[in-house]
Amino acid sequence: MNQDQLKREVAQAALRQIPEGQIIGVGTGSTVNFFIDALADIRHRVRATVSSSERSTERLRAHGFEVLDLNAVTSVPVYVDGADEIDPAGAMIKGGGGALTREKILAEVAERFICIVDASKLVPRLGRFPLPVEVVPMARELVRRRLVALGGAPRLREGFVTDNGNQILDVHGLDIDDPRALETRINQIPGVVTVGLFAHRGADRALVGTPDGVDERSFG
Numbered sequence: 001m002n003q004d005q006l007k008r009e010v011a012q013a014a015l016r017q018i019p020e021g022q023i024i025g026v027g028t029g030s031t032v033n034f035f036i037d038a039l040a041d042i043r044h045r046v047r048a049t050v051s052s053s054e055r056s057t058e059r060l061r062a063h064g065f066e067v068l069d070l071n072a073v074t075s076v077p078v079y080v081d082g083a084d085e086i087d088p089a090g091a092m093i094k095g096g097g098g099a100l101t102r103e104k105i106l107a108e109v110a111e112r113f114i115c116i117v118d119a120s121k122l123v124p125r126l127g128r129f130p131l132p133v134e135v136v137p138m139a140r141e142l143v144r145r146r147l148v149a150l151g152g153a154p155r156l157r158e159g160f161v162t163d164n165g166n167q168i169l170d171v172h173g174l175d176i177d178d179p180r181a182l183e184t185r186i187n188q189i190p191g192v193v194t195v196g197l198f199a200h201r202g203a204d205r206a207l208v209g210t211p212d213g214v215d216e217r218s219f220g
Contacts, residue, residue, distance in 0.1 A: 001209075001211050003118055003120065004034075006118040006119065006209030006210070006211075007030065007031045007034045007116075007118055007209060008034050008038075009209045009213070009214055010031065010034075010116045010117065010118065010207045010208065010209035010214055011031060011032075011034035011035040011037070011038045011116060012038050013116075013207050013209075013214040013216075014035050014038070014080050014114060014116050014207055015038055015039065015041075015042055017078055017080070017112075017114050017205070017207075018039070018042065018045065018046065018078060018080075019077050019078060020045050021045065021046075021047050022046070022047055022075075022077045022078070023047055023048045023049065023050060023068065023073055023075065023076055023077070024039075024046055024048075024049050024050075024076070024077075024078055024079075024080065025049070025050050025051075025052075025076045025078065025079030025080065025081075025106045025109070025110050026039075026049050026050070026051050026052065026056055026060060026079075026080060026081075027052045027053075027056065027079065027080060027081025027082060027099070027103055027106070028051075028052050028053040028055060028056050028081070028082075028097045028098075028099040028102075028103065029081070029082040029096070029097045029099075030082070031082040031116050031117060031118070032056060032080070032081060032082050032116070033056075033059060035080055035116060036056065036059045036060055036063065037059075037063070039063070039065075040063040040064070040065075043063065043064060043065065046065065047066075048065070048066040048067070048068050049065045049066065049067050049068065050067065050068050050069075050070050050073055050076060050106065051067050051102075052081065052099045052102040052103045052105075052106050053097070053098075053099040053102060053163055054163050055097075055099075056099075070105065070106070070109065073109075075111070076106065076109050076110045076111065077110070077111050077112065078110065078111070078112050078114060079106050079107055079109075079110030079112070079113050079114065080114045080116060081094070081103055081106070081107070081113070081114075081115060081116070082094075082115065082116055082117055082121075083115050083117050083121055083198075083203070084096040084121065084129040084196075085121055085122075085123045085126050085127075085128065085129045086115055086117060086121055086122060086123070086203065086206055087123055087124065087125060087126050087179070088124065089202065089219060090115075090202035090203040090204070090206065090217075090219030091126060091179040091180075091197070091198060091199040091202045092115065092126075092197075092198040092199075092202060092203060093126050093127075093129050093131055093132075093196055093197060093198075094132075094196045094198055095131075095132030095134070095168070095196030096129065096132065098132070098157070098160060098162050098163075098168055099162070099163065100132055100134055100168075100194055100195075100196040101134050101162065101164055101166075101193050101194045102163065102164075103198075104194050104198065104201070107198060107201050108201055112204045112205070113201070113202070113203050113204050113205075114203070114204065114205050114206075114207065115203035115205070115206045115207070116206075116207045116209075117206065117207075117208055117209070118208070118209040118210075119208055119209060119210045119211075119215075121208075122208060125176065125177070126176040126179055126197070127174055127175065127176040130155075130170040130171055130172045131152070131170070131171040131174055131176070131195065131196055131197065132157075132168050132169070132170055132171075132195075132196035133147065133154070133168065133169045133170075133171060133186060133192055133194075133195045133196065134162055134164070134166050134167070134168055134192070134193040134194055134195075134196075135166060135167055135168070135169055135191050135192055135193060136166055136191045136193060137166065137167050138191070139190060139191020139192075140156065140167055140169065140191070142189075142190065142191055143169060143189055143191045143192055144169060146189045147169065147171050147186070147189075150174065150182075150185070150186070151173065151174060151175060152171035152172065152173055152174040153171065153172040153173045154169040154170065154171045154172075155169065155170050155171075155172065156168075156169060156170075157169070157170055164193065166193055176197070179197050179199035180199040180200055182195075182197060182199075183195055183197035183198075183199045183200055184200075202219060203219055204218065204219060205217065205218050205219070206219070
């Protein structure tokens, strides 16, 4: 199987996690695109959706889903999203697609966070993928200097503006031996909107697409 086939398999497997008649949180990214397309086959079972990006919102609406503002929603039973990396404890790096802030908000609201990935995203330790940090534009250089002091090599994501009107620094070379501590430390830098470390609120379950089928993992 190629990578797209693995993504399709895991997207189909995620349909079994969708409760009947509820509001579903939907993330962003290539694997999630396959999930949205698969979700259209059971559209009658989905009351409505909330989305982590304008791109996903457009795709959901094209399939006929109602997309609600999160402020109008009191409960999100399940949130389905991908990851750039996920470790054995369910901590993740997210934000390669630039939607990390809204993804983090949805993850916090959701009762269950289902991470859908292909096996290439499994890592023993986070940090091979550059860590995205969303920043207020006027604070970019302040944040860059603080990230350098932490041992990282931040690079501005050129020509990219988030759905929130901010910029992203992709930080290479960080030693992420304690994801929770690093998440807290970076989030405390003035001007940081959020960091793409999902450790305090990691995945509840991962569906991993492998050549031998979908591997399901739960995290305590």
